[in-house]
Amino acid sequence: MKILAVDDIPDNVELLRQILKEEAEYDVITAYNGADCLTKAKEQQPDLIMLDVQMPGMTGYEALEKLKEDAATEKIPVIFLTARYRDTDRVVRGFELGAFDYITKPVEDDVLLAKVKVIARIKQAEDQLKAALQEKEVLLQEVYHRTKNNMAAICSLLQLQSDHIEDEQVLHIFQETENRILSMTLVQQKLYQSDDLANIDLKEYLMDLADTVFENYQMRSGNIALTFDIESPVIVSNDTAIPCGLILNELLSNAMKYAFPDDATTLSDQTHQISVSLYAMDAGEIELRVRDNGVGLPDDFDLRNSPSLGLELVTMFAESQLQGTLELKSAQGAEFIIRFKESVKR
Secondary structure: OEEEEEOOOHHHHHHHHHHHOOOOOOEEEEEOOHHHHHHHHHHHOOOEEEEEOOOOOOOHHHHHHHHHHOOOOOOOOEEEEEOOOOOHHHHHHHHHHOOOEEEEOOOOHHHHHHHHHHHHHHHHHHHHHHHHHHHHHHHHHHHHHHHHHHHHHHHHHHHHHHOOOOOHHHHHHHHHHHHHHHHHHHHHHHHHHOOOOOEEEHHHHHHHHHHHHHHHHHHHHOOOEEEEEEOOOOEEEHHHHHHHHHHHHHHHHHHHHHHOOOOOHHHOOOOOEEEEEEEEOHHHEEEEEEEEOOOOOOOOOOHHHOOOHHHHHHHHHHHHHOOOEEEEEOOOOEEEEEEEEOOOEO
């Protein structure tokens, strides 16, 4: 354990060195003023700084302020050395600046060693935690790469099989299945890239997914504009993000395929448009809307008795998995409104 001892009186520094020599694992480096303390703290990266409060030029308080302002030294624990420990205002100021502890002068050997050992135990615990996190990171990388590779292999097989399919209806089924797999893969990718391994920004995820689905269908569906109205951020769990992604995939796919047929003369004078909206509402409720200004749905259309597998999946994901509600409006196009509850973070 590396300790930086700082005092403008050389005899005091030597006394600290002699006391700490009782423990073989302590490596003591020295500084005799605040400026030297800052330089050596940054260069040597000690595990602990023992810092005298009263020093000419730059006091210990001023040195601690500068240590905390530098990202390279802000986390190094500091124990103040002072002969005026009973001055409450000074003690409070030190703790407010981020001091770990105080030791009064003249220094008592047992007290000094006991407080340094506390720091040593904390450092050991931190090192063990860092090692455990590193092992977890390696494991997560392996899981992510295996999941990604397996999903990619499935998509490749679907694509290969699609090359031999002439029936348009069957071909669409394969393409839709590939898009569903893609939506689940994108969740894993977002979680892997995030610092939070349990939650995901629904805005970022849905926008990326929508862009991907849109590009795939746009190549064969003509000129359609895709717009977004989404709050940032809306953080949800992995279990919520996946059904939301699958819902969006189905609704976008349906809109791209059916909302703007080539023979729809009613749309000749307006821009073909699909919009995706996401709102975090009161009481932890989230609302997802997917709307198009296409031909709309028949007046007698029954969402829950639709022959479409995609809409059947949308209903299942919205009501069963998200425990939410699904509403359909069919005026001047089609609009699907999904509402569900989640512990929302903004």
